Amino acid sequence: MRYLVFTDIHGNLEAFLALLKFSKRHKIDYYLFLGDLVGYGASPNEIIQKIRTLKPMSMIRGNHDKAVCGLDSIQTFNPIAASAIHWTASHLNKRSIEYLFKLKQGPVIVHKDITICHGAPFDEDHYIFGEFDAGEAFLHFNTSICFFGHTHFPFVYTEKDHLVEGTFLIGDFNEIKLEKGARYLINPGSVGQPRDRDSKAACAIYDSTAKKVKFFRMEYNIKEAQEKILRAGLPRALGERLWLGI
Numbered sequence: 001m002r003y004l005v006f007t008d009i010h011g012n013l014e015a016f017l018a019l020l021k022f023s024k025r026h027k028i029d030y031y032l033f034l035g036d037l038v039g040y041g042a043s044p045n046e047i048i049q050k051i052r053t054l055k056p057m058s059m060i061r062g063n064h065d066k067a068v069c070g071l072d073s074i075q076t077f078n079p080i081a082a083s084a085i086h087w088t089a090s091h092l093n094k095r096s097i098e099y100l101f102k103l104k105q106g107p108v109i110v111h112k113d114i115t116i117c118h119g120a121p122f123d124e125d126h127y128i129f130g131e132f133d134a135g136e137a138f139l140h141f142n143t144s145i146c147f148f149g150h151t152h153f154p155f156v157y158t159e160k161d162h163l164v165e166g167t168f169l170i171g172d173f174n175e176i177k178l179e180k181g182a183r184y185l186i187n188p189g190s191v192g193q194p195r196d197r198d199s200k201a202a203c204a205i206y207d208s209t210a211k212k213v214k215f216f217r218m219e220y221n222i223k224e225a226q227e228k229i230l231r232a233g234l235p236r237a238l239g240e241r242l243w244l245g246i
């Protein structure tokens, strides 16, 4: 079974279109989305409309998805993120709000041996940054692999013989072979707002038969995404950061 694993689209339709094009070139059996469809970018309704067509799929909500439909307060968000949440909430149509409102809270177990969560398996809003957080996270799921998002960094944590080791993935392509006896916490990186100083959209393909995870980066039309942000009256910085990958 080949899973397309992706997360943190954040209203960036141009990055999402590049991902959809990519997924057509690869034989995908199942989609795993790890949260944050909206927030920051200018195309929340279009993304929700398109993601409905990806089947079969398991998905969960992110912190922005929660906040825009009133399921969480915006107090924990910085001023720019909060203003994007206000903008998104006022531009979502009724159908989109209903869709976000019904998204499941992570963690969710898929096909018995995959856990998906937005932040961490013990708290959907917690950021896994470093081995300490990862070590805590490994205590809170029982499958051999857990995919997470939220940090917008492509990262692999491996737990073997009670030791946790983190690997930051650099470059356009990476591949890891899953070892017997090891467990994994994997972030595919962000589709719509990468923060690892690489502006390209990120995703991963997990091949459960070959026991491999491949990580990809792809170019997309950043200029168009930025212009839409400016035309929408969203903060200018949200367009600029896309070029920098921050």
Ligand SMILES: [Fe+2]
Pocket (backbone or CB within 6 Å): 008, 010, 036, 062, 150, 151, 152
């Ligand atoms: Fe996010």
